Amino acid sequence: MAMKRFILTKRVFQNTSYSRSHTRYETFHRRLEGCQIKGGVVMKFFTAASIIALSVAAALPPAAVAADKPVVGLVMKSLANDFFKNMLEGAEAHEKKRGDYELKAIGMQNETDFESQLNGVENFITQGVDAIVIAPADSRAMVTPLKKAMDAGITVVNFDVSLDEQAKKDAGIDLAFVGPDNRGGAKMVGEALAKSLGAGGKVVILEGNPGADNAAQRKLGFEDAIAEGKLDLLDSRTAHWETEEANSVFSTMLTAHPDIQGVMAANDSMAIGVIKALDVAGRSDIKVVGFDNVPAVAPLVKDGKLLATVDQFGSQMAADAIDKALEVVAGGPKLEGWVKTNIELVTKDNVK
CATH class of the missing domain: 3.40.50.2300 (Response regulator)
Incomplete structure (x- = not known):
């Protein structure tokens, strides 16, 4: 019985619908190392769920196994x-x-x-x-x-x-x-802000997670737009993509730099946090751009609270x-x- 199960398992992993059949079989074979055959049943210190899953696989006819989806x-x-x-x-x-x-x-x-x-x-x-x-x-x-x-x-x-x-x-x-192209997208939306503010506009950046490549690329794109638009970058800090953290971080920025004119947020979640902070502060003169075009920002764009965002579908x-x-x-x-x-x-x- 144990040998029958092992052969059937090999057939499962050699199904032609899988391009890496041999590797999957070898991986499973290594998992069988240390098994003992007692009373015709494969025994190993698997979890109960693993044993049940193996039994179910063994019970399936070859035609059913062949019909498995990737x-x-x-x-x-x-x-x-x-x-x-x-x-x-x-x-x-x-x-x-x-x-x-x-x-x-x-x-x-x-x-x-x-x-x-x-x-x-x-x-x-x-x-x-x-x-x-x-x-x-x-x-x-x-x-x-x-x-x-x-x-x-x-x-x-x-x-x-x-x-x-x-x-x-x-x-x-x-x-x-x-x-x-995260850098290209950030530059594109940053240019929209630069065009609206004009040379000398004072801006801040809200960055994504420091360890994420798209966060780094978007910051670079914002900096490209700042340099080309001759804007004045007052501060740049991470808010880890989060709405509430962005609200807090931007509130601190606004206290330190009440002359902020524009905000470049690396995603829409942070842009929403910025807009909430602006509402509380009663500041409707500061322009904000984001990135992602999530459904929640559509009314903000229509109302002018969010100048622009980037749709990456x-x-x-x-x-x-x-x-x-x-x-x-x-x-x-x-x-x-x-x-x-x-x-x-x-x-x-x-x-x-």
């Missing part, structure tokens, strides 16, 4: 952020529309809950998913667990936030990036990355370089 693990950042809520909704709609893969999605509780992403990737490796599609919260820290996933034969697609190039080089991995971003991952899983070519996705400036003239 599994995609989606790893996002904070689901408290509307951008990633919309991303999740888009991914779930995409799974339903395609119908040929299974989606397992996780997100962080907040923007600094890095441990959730680390644990999520580890769990996906243990589960033996076919692909991991990830928007990393920390561009350096996530390289090591993702290398482990790649070594296990899992297709990895990095989207939205690029992994750190030096960290990838140090780890010996070559992984493409599917995502927008977040609801479609994960779906596009999943498509690319499934192409590789099915035997398509490996992704290379930077696969750019679209961005668009959103102002009162084109907001929906």
Whole structure:
């Protein structure tokens, strides 16, 4: 009986619908090390859930096993952020529309809950998913667990936030990036603010997480716009992408620099926090720009409280990355370089 189960498990992992069958089989084989065969049953110190899962797999006929869909693990950042809520909704709609893969999605509780992403990737490796599609919260820290996933034969697609190039080089991995030009987008919205203020305008920057590549790129884009527009940068601090922290950080900035004329927020969540602080302070003369075009800012753009933002089409971003991952899983070519996705400036003239 034990041998029968082992052979069937090998057949599962050699199903032609999976491009990395051999690696998955070898990984599972290593997990069987230390097993004892007693009374015709494979015994190991697995959890009860693992034993049940193995028994269910063994009970399936070959035809049912062959019909299994590839599994995609989606790893996002904070689901408290509307951008990633919309991303999740888009991914779930995409799974339903395609119908040929299974989606397992996780997100962080907040923007600094890095441990959730680390644990999520580890769990996906243990589960033996076919692909991991990830928007990393920390561009350096996530390289090591993702290398482990790649070594296990899992297709990895990095989207939205690029992994750190030096960290990838140090780890010996070559992984493409599917995502927008964050620096270009920040410069674009920063130029809109510079045009509105004119040379000499006094501005501050609210940055994203220091360890995230998109935060660094957006800050650079803002600085490009400041230099070209001859603006005066009074202060630049992180608010970790969070609305309430941005509210607090900006309130401190405003106290220190009551002559602020413009604010460059690296995402819309922080821009909303700034606008709340301005409402409390009774300041309607300070102009604010953001990034992401989450649904919550549409009325703010229409009312003029938010001068502009950048749409990077977040609801479609994960779906596009999943498509690319499934192409590789099915035997398509490996992704290379930077696969750019679209961005668009959103102002009162084109907001929906």
